[in-house]
Amino acid sequence: MNSENYDFVIVGAGSAGCVLGNRLSASGRYSVLLLEAGPADRYLWIHIPIGYAKTMFHPVYNWGFYTDPDPNMHDRRVYWPRGRGLGGSSSINGLIYVRGQAQDYERWADAGNAGWGWHDVLPYFIKCEHNTRGASEYHGSSGPLWVSDIGEKHELMEAIIRAAAERGVPFNDDFNGTIQEGVGYYQLTTRNGWRCSTATAYLRPARRRANLRIETGAHAIGIVFDGRRAAGIRYIQRGREREARATHEVILSAGSLQTPQLLQISGVGNAKQLQVLGIPVTHHLPGVGENLQDHLQLRLMYKVSKPITINDDLQSPWRKMRMGIKWILFRRGPLAIGINQGGMFTRMLKESDSPDIQFHFATVSAEMAGAKPHPWSGCTFSVCQLRPLSRGTVFVRSRDPRAALGIQPNYLSHDTDRRCAVASIKYARHLAAAPALREYLAEEYRPGSAVRSDEELLDWARDYGATIFHPSGTCKMGCDPLAVVDARLRVHGLAGLRVVDCSIMPTLVSGNTNAPVIMIAEKASDMILQDHAAHPTPLVDLSPTI
Ligand SMILES: Cc1cc2nc3c(=O)[nH]c(=O)nc-3n(C[C@H](O)[C@H](O)[C@H](O)COP(=O)(O)OP(=O)(O)OC[C@H]3O[C@@H](n4cnc5c(N)ncnc54)[C@H](O)[C@@H]3O)c2cc1C
Numbered sequence: 352m353n354s355e356n357y358d359f360v361i362v363g364a365g366s367a368g369c370v371l372g373n374r375l376s377a378s379g380r381y382s383v384l385l386l387e388a389g390p391a392d393r394y395l396w397i398h399i400p401i402g403y404a405k406t407m408f409h410p411v412y413n414w415g416f417y418t419d420p421d422p423n424m425h426d427r428r429v430y431w432p433r434g435r436g437l438g439g440s441s442s443i444n445g446l447i448y449v450r451g452q453a454q455d456y457e458r459w460a461d462a463g464n465a466g467w468g469w470h471d472v473l474p475y476f477i478k479c480e481h482n483t484r485g486a487s488e489y490h491g492s493s494g495p496l497w498v499s500d501i502g503e504k505h506e507l508m509e510a511i512i513r514a515a516a517e518r519g520v521p522f523n524d525d526f527n528g529t530i531q532e533g534v535g536y537y538q539l540t541t542r543n544g545w546r547c548s549t550a551t552a553y554l555r556p557a558r559r560r561a562n563l564r565i566e567t568g569a570h571a572i573g574i575v576f577d578g579r580r581a582a583g584i585r586y587i588q589r590g591r592e593r594e595a596r597a598t599h600e601v602i603l604s605a606g607s608l609q610t611p612q613l614l615q616i617s618g619v620g621n622a623k624q625l626q627v628l629g630i631p632v633t634h635h636l637p638g639v640g641e642n643l644q645d646h647l648q649l650r651l652m653y654k655v656s657k658p659i660t661i662n663d664d665l666q667s668p669w670r671k672m673r674m675g676i677k678w679i680l681f682r683r684g685p686l687a688i689g690i691n692q693g694g695m696f697t698r699m700l701k702e703s704d705s706p707d708i709q710f711h712f713a714t715v716s717a718e719m720a721g722a723k724p725h726p727w728s729g730c731t732f733s734v735c736q737l738r739p740l741s742r743g744t745v746f747v748r749s750r751d752p753r754a755a756l757g758i759q760p761n762y763l764s765h766d767t768d769r770r771c772a773v774a775s776i777k778y779a780r781h782l783a784a785a786p787a788l789r790e791y792l793a794e795e796y797r798p799g800s801a802v803r804s805d806e807e808l809l810d811w812a813r814d815y816g817a818t819i820f821h822p823s824g825t826c827k828m829g830c831d832p833l834a835v836v837d838a839r840l841r842v843h844g845l846a847g848l849r850v851v852d853c854s855i856m857p858t859l860v861s862g863n864t865n866a867p868v869i870m871i872a873e874k875a876s877d878m879i880l881q882d883h884a885a886h887p888t889p890l891v892d893l894s895p896t897i
Pocket residue numbers: 362363364365366367368386387388389407432433434435436437438439440441443444445446447448449569570571572604605606607609610613819820821822852853854863864865866868
């Protein structure tokens with residue numbers, strides 16, 4: 352294989368990129384280069400689920416972005432972690448396996464994206480999955496991505512489930528089955544107590560293929576164009592600039608922040624804004640970096656009256672040792688879980704005909720997700736609105752690929768989102784006050800009893816709201832003027848260039864985003880292989896679509 356000429360060049364070995372690396376190289380027919388800016392995933396804490404806390408602020412395995420000061424959040428800059436290295440964010444995430452609601456995908460299809468309705472995408476969710484519960488109408492048991500039950504019940508989580516029942520929310524044994532609504536335990540992307548990232552699920556079995564080359568420490572700095580056709584990628588590795596040519600396609604899978612960044616520094620974006628920065632315009636595509644959506648988490652924390660939380664486990668050397676032994680011998684216990692044990696999907700807004708908020712329940716509390724736990728027994732009820740209407744942007748400030756990226760989430764800028772935030776904090780308190788939790792919750796630590804009126808609750812949300820790590824939508828799929836890719840994920844108006852990652856979501860799914868991104872990459876792999884089997888290159892219609 353000529354080291355600098357490939358059929359496909361993929362940028363970013365994250366949730367999406369690892370799937371593509373595997374699937375596009377599987378037949379042996381195509382040569383594939385997978386470029387990853389970060390390192391290999393050799394850090395042990397990536398692979399042990401509780402290591403989530405160790406990678407949350409890690410300078411090597413985490414890009415550690417901050418948003419710009421957000422005027423809607425009292426000008427706060429919000430910390431936005433993103434995975435860096437093989438597996439990308441699937442190597443550092445909270446491991447929760449949730450697909451969203453059937454209606455999310457119907458909305459995508461209704462917006463003009465043929466082939467993305469629920470019945471189109473369900474087979475790909477099933478194809479990905481190795482669910483330890485076995486195969487069913489909704490689940491797969493022979494895919495590479497392991498999905499497992501938590502394996503043991505926690506006394507506090509059981510009380511939360513009873514409290515939810517007291518508030519009229521039924522138990523749900525499977526948030527990815529017939530119905531999402533309800534309360535219960537999450538399933539996690541773990542395999543026998545180890546994290547199952549896309550690097551371990553998809554890349555590890557493929558890495559010895561002669562037609563797949565994986566380059567780590569390879570930071571893409573620009574797309575090479577031959578006219579309006581993407582012909583390759585320029586990247587920096589070990590201080591040297593290199594170029595990899597793609598005879599078939601360049602595929603961007605650098606995530607919701609860095610895919611639009613790479614397009615913009617390559618001259619694909621809003622022409623006026625690029626010109627101001629002195630970036631030569633390759634193609635005017637005003638939607639690049641727009642339509643940013645994220646789930647804002649509001650973390651209510653409680654002091655717990657019994658020493659049964661992870662805070663307590665971590666205070667005691669003996670309990671820490673017991674946790675370690677439990678994981679080594681049985682692959683169970685807090686080390687096998689990550690952070691959140693259970694969740695709940697329910698409705699807040701009158702106008703919603705399906706769950707519009709999600710809870711993440713953790714038997715641990717800390718000032719920030721992944722930070723050092725409090726020295727007292729504590730737990731967290733984190734609640735987020737599932738389909739926010741606020742929209743933000745991602746924008747480059749200079750043509751220098753290493754310059755800080757502008758990120759403006761505009762959280763809570765829409766009235767509906769503010770209404771939902773206030774209602775969901777009140778609802779979390781209503782849940783916490785249920786009889787079943789009386790013997791467990793001693794005191795509300797945050798927001799705290801002084802925060803009462805709607806104005807105070809909203810102010811608290813602006814002061815303390817944080818990301819639940821689901822930025823998406825910045826290169827949205829569609830056919831309107833702000834769409835960046837079409838329903839086959841080809842960049843509008845350019846040839847040989849696709850985007851396959853979380854950025855293509857036209858609207859955020861009602862749940863966590865890892866499983867949906869893996870589904871997107873599975874479906875994209877099929878589309879790419881079909882397109883190349885059916886047509887000689889170039890594949891993409893060069894006539895402008897916008
Ligand atoms: C802390 C955290 C917790 C989360 N918890 C959950 C959870 O519990 N459940 C869930 O479903 N989802 C969770 N998510 C979200 C989910 O993991 C992401 O939505 C998903 O992984 C995004 O996939 P992606 O392929 O779009 O991007 P990523 O997986 O982020 O991959 C992008 C890759 O591109 C690389 N890259 C970027 N720029 C360049 C460049 N210029 N050149 C080369 N390589 C580049 C990056 O290093 C990275 O490896 C979490 C995310 C985080 C960060």
